[in-house]
Amino acid sequence: MNTQRILEDTLRTARQSMTTPRQAVFDALQHHRSLTMRELVMACAHINRATIYRNVELFEQLGIVTRIPNGWKYRLELGEKFLDHHHHATCHNCGASIALPEDPSLELHLNELASRKNFKLESHQVELLGLCYACQT
Amino acid sequence: MNTQRILEDTLRTARQSMTTPRQAVFDALQHHRSLTMRELVMACAHINRATIYRNVELFEQLGIVTRIPNGWKYRLELGEKFLDHHHHATCHNCGASIALPEDPSLELHLNELASRKNFKLESHQVELLGLCYACQT
């Protein structure tokens, strides 16, 4: 099933309208792997900033978009409906955000950690911080 | 060794002065387990906001303070000089930040994940998101 279809279905199911700004936000994220809020606003020229913020929040609730930690800020990425679950490493020299391969055993591990505290796990974030290969010279 | 002593030694070793604002920031964090920046500013009444920001940054570099992820924001906590390394779960109903027990095998796991990508790991953040026990009713 193509991504456009998933987007439309997700919105319809949640009884939300499909609008030009929403399409623009989605397109920008689809074309750029990940963006900061600022970059997203620039990528969606002509669309009001407040509208973008509101739609990012909506998309996050619907699982269309995920905020990934990046230092003490965050970046935006399409959610698991579109991209496989994964984590990121942030290079604190060049700032790059590197996608890490899926690791099922890590997921199991976190599930177990949560259940030991009677915590009902719904999602999680892992961020590795250090130096990417290129910056290790 | 008591915490006050560790604080003073850490500052002295780094050739930084011990001042009233720095003591206040440290005390606030020691008494409240974790605080948002806003809460810290309120807890340190009479101390200038810019000074608090500057000292938090200094403390972070010296390992006195750590920023822990809390949704897409962060909270401040004393660092590993004072508290054992641990992660947190955030309840997205009541907002509570729950400290999780140390888990050495999780640490190993993350080290391995990093080395598979030739990434030089210096630190990491793990945040579980979901419902705390009290909010699961």
Place this chain on the structure above:
DNA sequence: ACAAAATTGCGACATATTTGCAAAAATAAT
């Protein structure tokens, strides 16, 4: 107690995010 060095407070600025509300667009009904 003194001089040198480090730190603070202030006020202004920059950036990020949120809000109320009237206008515009999308959806549902006819």
Place this chain on the structure above:
DNA sequence: ATTATTTTTGCAAATATGTCGCAATTTTGT
């Protein structure tokens, strides 16, 4: 296809968060 209803947008202003230069104050080393 047009109209009525509901949702969403744009705007402008408010709030929040973080940063900066610099003179005044505090701390440190002698």
